[in-house]
Amino acid sequence: MIAAPEVVAAPLLSVQGLTVSVRDRGVVRPLVQDLSFDLRPGETLAIAGESGSGKSITSLALMGLLPANVSVTSGQLLLDGTDLARLPEAAMRPLRGARIAMIFQEPMTSLNPVQTIGTQLTEAIRAHEPLGRAEARARAIEALRQVRISEPVRRMRQYPHELSGGMRQRVMIAMALALRPAVLIADEPTTALDVTVQREVLDLLRDLQAQTGTAVILITHDMGVVAETADRVVVMQAGRMVEEGPTTRIFAAPGAEYTRELLAAVPRLGTGAERNAPLPPEAPVPVARLSCTSVHYDIGANFLGRPTHRVHAALGVSFDIRPGETFGLVGESGCGKSTIAKALAGLVPHEGLIEIGGKPLSSLTAREHKDIRRDVQMVFQDPMAALDPRMKVGDAVEEPLVIHRIGTPAERRARAEDLFRRVGLTPDQMSRYPHEFSGGQRQRICIARALALRPKLIICDESVSALDVSVQAKVLALLQELKTGLGMSYLFISHDMAVVENVVDRLAVMYLGQIVEMGTRDQLFGNPQHPYTQRLLDAVPIPDPARRSRSYLRPTGEIPSPLRPIGESPPPAELIDTGGGHLVARYSD
Template sequence: MSISAPSAESRATALSFENLTVSFETEFSEVHAVKGISLEVYPGEVVALVGESGSGKSVTSTAAIGLLPSNANISGKAFVGGVNVVGLAENKMRKMRATEIAMVFQEPMTALNPVLTVERQLTESLELHGLAYGKEATARAIELLKLVGIPDPHKRIKQYPHQFSGGQRQRIVIAMAISCDPKVIIADEPTTALDVTVQAEILDLLRELKDKLNTGILLITHNMGVVADLADRVAVMFHGSLVETGTVDQVLNRPQHDYTKKLLASVPRLAAVDVTGTWTPAPPDPVSLDRELVLEAKNLVLEYDMRGTKFRAVDDLSFELERGKILGIVGESGSGKSTVAKAVLGLLPVASGVLAVQGTNLASLRPKESRAIRSKIGVIFQDPAASLNPRFPIGDCITEPMVVHKVGTRAERIKRAEELLDAVHLPRTVINRYPHELSGGQRQRICIARALTLDPELLIADEPTSALDVSVQAAVLEMIQELQSRYEFACLFVSHDLAVVDLLAHHVVVMKDGKAVEQGRVSDVLHSPQHDYTRKLLAAAPVPEPREQAERREARRLLLSAEAQQN
């Protein structure tokens, strides 16, 4: 059950802001990023700071750790363990970092130095702050790796960041953050880049460390499931101001502000799940005689050639996707989801088996023939900023497939771009603007428009909403649904967000280590899973309701416990 924050009289805060205001001097005007916010984080408490991109969450946290750029103007107070860090001299602030306040960043590979061993990176702050040297520092580093759940810490401490998985790298970043026993940890989107199962492990770790070390945590996120799982209190930011604060139960179950209500309404919800395995599935859908198969895989094997050694990424996979349907492929990183999408796009050869688009086996095609087939396939990538050419105006970005496949005149291409801008609900006036002039959600709409330029029979969507805020994600998903029903293309939707797949897809394939462990209708597989791995995935997917999330966490604990006993 959620707890209310203790009064200021009962104990000191780990971190607090008093009327904090931050503005930035830009070439054209002054931008007010944070507008007089006041907030407290107590020892042993998790306060979630939520809101969309641009709301001021990260600027607030960066002010507390003294990392704002030189064009920032700061007023008000930010207390770290009783010391006001606003205006504090850089040499004093440097001494406070790691010992009083530490940060866990969103992307572990950018937070870790790729050319230094994990040992060097963990002992660096210990030596810098005079807490331990030499063998003593190494022993402390091994102890930290053990604390955050890295197996064989004595051996692995000598390795480099690239030799660890994404979840293990994030654990190392957390180990670095707690190395000097800080009073407060700022966790800035600590699980965004992680699978649901790895995310659940990181949240378990943060909860355990918070209780063990009595550290205050300021959690910055836009994932309401993570908030329900970890937070005690919630503060909602909108346009630089705090619009609502309260316990996690109050804010998520009884929101008062319209913006909070809108934010929560945008979160895709995973329907009730029966993880007991006692459910009897409904009879299969009758097979339509006139159904048109757009994509088919039979005993598909896909391999990567790694310096002469073959690594089998997909093994004996079979599925069917018909016109007008959406097939979701879910699983953890390394399960083979994106590898299947790459093979369909012709970016990876088929080792054996059949991968057919409209009855044509891609493995048997010559380059010229495969080019014609690829004109029937549209693709939406994960990161809209990286998939649009920054030097092309929007009109040229959208019509690029027409240019590549030599379709239409210049006038016809412009007309097609305008039609597609209408379809994705963007004004035609953006046709001459550049990608950097649009928001993340608008850029992803442009990517959807580009994918539909040649009226594809098949659309490949590889994690198309994972880089977006919840409300923008909701708008993009609604658009994919609307366009799919209008144009009736088949869609292969790759994702690790089970709630999104539940919302969009008709059928789903659950992959683990390159194999399909379970597949069928979404209503069967995601609501009444039969395989233990699917149950584990579903139990790890956080939901934005604290009590239900606590039940899921317990269900996941029981599943993992049963699995450990079997092994």
């Protein structure tokens, strides 16, 4: 008996010979050349490659959102047989969002800063569906609940700047999912998310595909996410496709040398145990010390205008950072990691004690504060928001030297050029503006700026989350080189547990503004004690498609919140030493 031939679904989206070019100073040069692929209903296609390889430009071409000086110069973008590249804006507008939607890489620049989250969500829904205001609001709240944002009704009244980077990214995902499009382009959708929410969002995308047949184009540099999510992979380098095929084949037997290099650079959980370097010794005066540090924000107002509720962003946090040490801070989005970083940098008011080099921040004069900022520099999570869009990036890197009156103009220029080379950029790029770079390249510029003053402590707030794995490996090696050569210390904040394991000496795990476990790298990764730490490690994506089916217990119930009525505080986490300085908060079984 002859078996019936397998029926292959017709492509929902077909990209044929796509070439996208930019006109720069009268010269036309290609950004993407001769790219072709098909996407079928319910399929997940990953487009992987280094920052600047043309991944995001491809997605913008599909959405009809290319900048004015960039255009599709040849090829076809066929969605249900309609060539999107030839559609006028008036014809493209009803398709955008309803039939083909996109989750953008940088949530802060994608959300309107002067409109509430609720206004933006309901506006997107009502623009494409004939719903009343109340029905659209209910749909928006449900979308926020699906991406596990705590207190979705309250979040509807908030503005983007009131949310953490990870929570803003979840809002963008909720906005795209609310319309249930036929094609969803996810441009680094989990870059700003911690591993547990990343796992939940990826599961949510899979659920959506199962229910509606939505096809997903996943643009990412995280090969662990590719392995666990994608059916097929397109690998791009310098605007060209170097390899394409099923995910299992790409990971098992990559044909291109570039693909092999890309996979080799992926940090893997468990490899950190290969490092046997001793911990930096305790010093009489640590680089930084926090003791019972708390940060809170009062919100709401009663009829007398007094606040009614308090957000306990950080509560009773205590740790120190030794000279030459990398101290890690991990936890879910909104747990207080970035709040602690800002308090340490003197950017938000705090209670308790914070010392830099033995000097309490609360007792410093304005002049002393300026000197402290020379010793403490910060690399922020959102590189586009951290750079002045009207300033050339070379000037941005030189600016700290100008403010602190270091060197002559020629010496400042020379140091900036050296820093550009060290973070994988070239000196001739110094005359460009931030919008001319990819997200990963902008983050490298921010790292170069932080290094300009050669500080004693650098606070890295998700500083490598926007970088592709090969550049990420180079930047982490650079940070290690500076640490070894200059005795520099780092507060390394990240949701990527594999990266954390490979770079930190000690770390603390935060949950709802409090530390629940703290110890050396080997203690926490080799013998995690707190259930929350165990859940973080279980959620880490593994760059092996064969292990995609491993079980993961999804959280259920209402998401806990750090918001309490005025006068009511969360119970403090009592840390118990389980041996060797491994501190674990008490918890109920």
